[in-house]
Amino acid sequence: MKLVSYKLKQKPSTLRVGFVMDDKIIDVQEAFLQLPGHSTEMEYMLPSEPNAFYKIGIPAIEKAKKAYTYVMENQVEEISFHRDEVYVATPIPEPSKIICVGKNYAEHAAEMKSEVPDYPVLFAKFANALVGPEDQIVKNSKTNKLDYEVELTVIIGKEASNVTQEDALNYVAGYTIGNDGSARDLQKRTPQWLQGKSLDNSTPVGPWIVTADEVGDPSNLDIHSRVNGELRQSSNTSKLIFDIPYLISFISSLMTLKPGDMILTGTPDGVGFALNPPQFLKGGDKVQLEIEKIGRMENEVIEGEFHY
CATH class of the missing domain: 2.30.30.230 (Fumarylacetoacetase, N-terminal domain)
Structure with missing residues (x-):
């Protein structure tokens, strides 16, 4: 459904x-x-x-x-x-938590000149960043290096605290697609990434939530992104360093997950920052994301500081 x-x-x-x-x-x-x-x-x-x-x-x-x-x-x-x-x-306009996972595909860690992490790299977004499948991505004038990141996104379905990996998928309501919009210049000017990850209207999530029973096993889903029709990212969730059960177990050992919380699980290689030369988003670009069993979402980029 x-x-x-x-x-x-x-x-x-x-x-x-x-x-x-x-x-x-x-x-x-x-x-x-x-x-x-x-x-x-x-x-x-x-x-x-x-x-x-x-x-x-x-x-x-x-x-x-x-x-x-x-x-x-x-x-x-x-x-x-x-x-x-x-x-x-966007399916859930104001989730209580938006938890993102960085460097969760080995190829992406390599293209970002980073080591494969020993533990999940966690950071947060906030509801101000969210837009839906029919909205525009806003390239804020504060950044010249806005990037795209296609990510399988988990929607928590019941309160989760210290859950085991074996039981973790029973806490999932469904899955959707997230585009972890990243202002690389803002992200990298300090050790903490938050300022580059939570710009207003920068993170499309959608087009819908597919219930967990319909998706089944989330560990073998093809995942792609295209910009203006050009394939940029092409991978499979089997390549996640920390898979969905591990992430839910790990995060729930640190904080209680509530129904409606989102986990953006990481992006594969092929982001604009790592291309030679780098290719960042500009006004008029169309970013299309697709994940097997979930669907497709496309958003246009506009320049400005628009607030919904």
Whole structure:
């Protein structure tokens, strides 16, 4: 099941959670209310607002799956919208944590002139950096070296503290695509990377969240990026130095992960910084990211300091 955050284009509306069915978006809460014998009591309802939905985590997704199955089997049309009628946003606009992993492919570590790390290299992003699959990446005037990084992104589905690697995937709600927008000049001017990693409107995440059951094993997914149609990154998640179960176990030993938290798991080689000569993003560029079993996302770059 593919879950999106959407709102209608033609009339004022707030973001709601929907699922994708062919060329339609179906409202998850409205679909849930179609179930025979449903109760309108609040404890049995699904919230429609994305942040609230994902804070419930896996129980909300299980209810959404029941609604999805019912709507598919009964062809309920009145709660659906054609894809052209809606704007699709980043799936979780305000996660409590956005945790990123650096140097998690050996080839990328090598191209960045770095040693393979003994432990996962962790840093944070914040919600101000997030944009969606239909938004533009803003190249802030403070940077001349904005780079792209395609990354498999994990969405946590239930509270995780000190989980084992063997049990770690049971804490995953789903997966999506992240573009870890990186201002290399800002990133590298101090030992800490944060200032180069959290510029406003620099990190697309989307186009949807694919539930964990549909993705299955995340350790063998092809992963690619293209800029203006030119292939830049091409790898497979089997090449991760620290795989998804290890990362969840490691991070949850340091901090409690909450439902809706995101983990951007690292990028393969082929980033613009490491090309000869380096090729950084500029206004008008189109960055396309693709991960097997998840889908494709494309964003245009604009110059400026635009805030949504």
